[in-house]
Amino acid sequence: MAKYPTPMLDELESGPWPSFVSDIKQEAANRKANPKNLDYQIPVDCLEDLLGQVELSYKEKETHWKHGGIVGVFGYGGGVIGRYSDQPEMFPGVAAFHTMRVAQPSGKYYDTKFLRTLCDIWDLRGSGLTNMHGSTGDIVLLGTQTPQLEEIFWQLTHEMKNDLGGSGSNLRTPAACLGMSRCEFACYNTQDMCYQLTMDYQDELHRPAFPYKFKFKFDGCPNGCVCAMARSDFAVIGTWKDDIKIDQEKVKAYVAGEIKPNAGAHAGRDWGPFNIEKEVIARCPSQCMKWDGSKLSIKTADCVRCMHCINTMPQALHIGDERGACILVGAKAPVVDGAQMGSVLIPFISCEEPYDDIKEVIEKIWDWWMEEGKNRERVGETMKRLSFQKLLEATETPAMPCQVKNPRTNPFIFFKESEVPGGWTHDLKAYRQRHQR
Amino acid sequence: MADVTDQQKAVIVDFLKGKSAAKSKFYFNDFVALFPDMKPREVKKILTALVNDQVLEFWSSGSTTMYGLKGAGKQSHAEGED
Structure with a gap:
C-alpha cells in the first residue's frame, strides 16, 4: 500500500x-x-x-x-x-x-x-x-x-571514464547529432567537434564565470536533429557552398514511382503516386527548383538549404562537396522577451581540425559577453539589448546581407558615421540645388 | 597570467566580509568590478583559487551560479552542510 x-x-x-x-x-x-x-x-x-x-x-x-x-x-x-x-x-x-x-x-x-x-x-x-x-x-x-x-x-x-555535465552559469554539456557516424547528410564531423570543444573548454564547463548559461550544439546539416538553431546560444549547423548534386536518372526513377520518396518513411498509409511538382518543386521555400518533365535544375544562389528536396529524394539529390558550417548565435527559451531563434553570424566557416576558426569566434563572443552581459542575461539578450552590430564588432565579422532576416523590420545593422562618405553632415546648399523644397 | 597573489585573494575576501551583513552570495560580475584592470577570465582564476583553498564556495540554483564565503549565510547551517 x-x-x-x-x-x-x-x-x-x-x-x-x-x-x-x-x-x-x-x-x-x-x-x-x-x-x-x-x-x-x-x-x-x-x-x-x-x-x-x-x-x-x-x-x-x-x-x-x-x-x-x-x-x-x-x-x-x-x-x-x-x-x-x-x-x-x-x-x-x-x-x-x-x-x-x-x-x-x-x-x-x-x-x-x-x-x-x-x-x-x-x-x-x-x-x-x-x-x-x-x-x-x-x-x-x-x-x-x-x-x-x-x-x-x-x-x-x-x-566509467565519464564526467559531470554543466549547470549554473557555466558552459552547458555540449550536444551533437550522430553526424558522419551514420548520416549521409553530415557536412562536418559533429561528434569530433563536440568532443574536442568539450575537452578544450573544461574550465568553462566546470567553473562558472559567465553571466548566465551558455550552450553549444552541433548539427551536421540543416535538418537540425539536435535543434541547435532553436536551443543553443552558439549553434554550428553543417552546410555547403556549391551545388546540390543531382542524379537525373534517379530523379526520373522517383517520378516513375520506382523509388519510394522520403526513403519510405511515409509508407504507413497510401498517399497516392509521387508528384514531384507538388511534393518537391512547389514546396521549395525559395522557389529555386525547376522540373521540365525530364530534367531537374536548381538555382544554387537562391537555395536556402532547407533540405526538403534532399530529404524527399535522398537517392537523387545529395549535399554539395564544398562543406563547412554556418554559425548562429543567441537562441534561447522564453524567460526574458520570449523565445528567440539563433541569428546568422557567420554564414560559412571551415570545420577542419583542430577547429581553431570556430574557437576564435567562440572566445571573442565570450570575452564580449563576460564584459557586457548583465547578471542572468543570455548572450542572445545581450545581443538584442546592445545590437547585433556590437556582436559583429566584438567578433570582427563584416556585416553581410545574409545576417538580415527581415529587411526593414529587424534592422540589426546600422552604419557608423565613419563608414558613410561625408559622415552625418551634408552640404545643404548643394542638396537644395538638386531637390526643391 | 602570473600566479594568483595573496593580495588579490585578500581583495575578494575583504569585499565579501565587508558585505556580509547584507548579502552572502554574489554574482561573478560583482567580483570583476573589483579588478578594473583585469580581464574577467583572470578574475575567474582568483575565484577558482579561493574555491580550491576552500575559502569560497559556489551556490547554484541550477540555472545560475553565485560565489560566497564558505559557510556564510543561512543555508549552510539550515541544510546541515556546514
Missing part, C-alpha cells in the same frame, strides 16, 4: 500518454522489493516521499522545493544542483534530493555496459530515477544526498 494517498497524481496516469507518476510508482515498488538485495545509501522510501511532496504541491499550488543549494563535488561549480524539501519532517526521504547532470556520450551512443554501470551506481547511491535526457541533452540523475556526491563522482570518472 502506498505511503500517502495521491489522488491528484493518480489522475495523471489516466490519459493516453506515458506518465511520470506511473514511472515513479514502479520504481518505488522496485526499491521496496529490493530484488538485488542492495544496501541502499539513501532512504528506501524516498520515491514515496517524493510522490507525497508533489501531491502536496499540486494541492497547495506551490512548490515545496527550496531554491538552489551549495552542494557540489570538490573544485566543480556545476553538475550538481542542490535540491532540498521545505517540509523535511513530513517527507524525510526527500529532505535532500539533489540532481546530478552527467555528460552523455557524443551522439548518444550507448553500450549496455555503460547503461548498466550507470544504473547500478544510481540504484545504490541515488533514487534510481533518471531523466534520459535533459533538454540540454545530458543524462539527468534525480535525487541523492550530499554524502553520496563524491562517491558517485569517483565512480563516474574512474569506472
Whole structure:
C-alpha cells in the first residue's frame, strides 16, 4: 500500500500518454522489493516521499522545493544542483534530493555496459530515477544526498571514464547529432567537434564565470536533429557552398514511382503516386527548383538549404562537396522577451581540425559577453539589448546581407558615421540645388 | 597570467566580509568590478583559487551560479552542510 494517498497524481496516469507518476510508482515498488538485495545509501522510501511532496504541491499550488543549494563535488561549480524539501519532517526521504547532470556520450551512443554501470551506481547511491535526457541533452540523475556526491563522482570518472555535465552559469554539456557516424547528410564531423570543444573548454564547463548559461550544439546539416538553431546560444549547423548534386536518372526513377520518396518513411498509409511538382518543386521555400518533365535544375544562389528536396529524394539529390558550417548565435527559451531563434553570424566557416576558426569566434563572443552581459542575461539578450552590430564588432565579422532576416523590420545593422562618405553632415546648399523644397 | 597573489585573494575576501551583513552570495560580475584592470577570465582564476583553498564556495540554483564565503549565510547551517 502506498505511503500517502495521491489522488491528484493518480489522475495523471489516466490519459493516453506515458506518465511520470506511473514511472515513479514502479520504481518505488522496485526499491521496496529490493530484488538485488542492495544496501541502499539513501532512504528506501524516498520515491514515496517524493510522490507525497508533489501531491502536496499540486494541492497547495506551490512548490515545496527550496531554491538552489551549495552542494557540489570538490573544485566543480556545476553538475550538481542542490535540491532540498521545505517540509523535511513530513517527507524525510526527500529532505535532500539533489540532481546530478552527467555528460552523455557524443551522439548518444550507448553500450549496455555503460547503461548498466550507470544504473547500478544510481540504484545504490541515488533514487534510481533518471531523466534520459535533459533538454540540454545530458543524462539527468534525480535525487541523492550530499554524502553520496563524491562517491558517485569517483565512480563516474574512474569506472566509467565519464564526467559531470554543466549547470549554473557555466558552459552547458555540449550536444551533437550522430553526424558522419551514420548520416549521409553530415557536412562536418559533429561528434569530433563536440568532443574536442568539450575537452578544450573544461574550465568553462566546470567553473562558472559567465553571466548566465551558455550552450553549444552541433548539427551536421540543416535538418537540425539536435535543434541547435532553436536551443543553443552558439549553434554550428553543417552546410555547403556549391551545388546540390543531382542524379537525373534517379530523379526520373522517383517520378516513375520506382523509388519510394522520403526513403519510405511515409509508407504507413497510401498517399497516392509521387508528384514531384507538388511534393518537391512547389514546396521549395525559395522557389529555386525547376522540373521540365525530364530534367531537374536548381538555382544554387537562391537555395536556402532547407533540405526538403534532399530529404524527399535522398537517392537523387545529395549535399554539395564544398562543406563547412554556418554559425548562429543567441537562441534561447522564453524567460526574458520570449523565445528567440539563433541569428546568422557567420554564414560559412571551415570545420577542419583542430577547429581553431570556430574557437576564435567562440572566445571573442565570450570575452564580449563576460564584459557586457548583465547578471542572468543570455548572450542572445545581450545581443538584442546592445545590437547585433556590437556582436559583429566584438567578433570582427563584416556585416553581410545574409545576417538580415527581415529587411526593414529587424534592422540589426546600422552604419557608423565613419563608414558613410561625408559622415552625418551634408552640404545643404548643394542638396537644395538638386531637390526643391 | 602570473600566479594568483595573496593580495588579490585578500581583495575578494575583504569585499565579501565587508558585505556580509547584507548579502552572502554574489554574482561573478560583482567580483570583476573589483579588478578594473583585469580581464574577467583572470578574475575567474582568483575565484577558482579561493574555491580550491576552500575559502569560497559556489551556490547554484541550477540555472545560475553565485560565489560566497564558505559557510556564510543561512543555508549552510539550515541544510546541515556546514
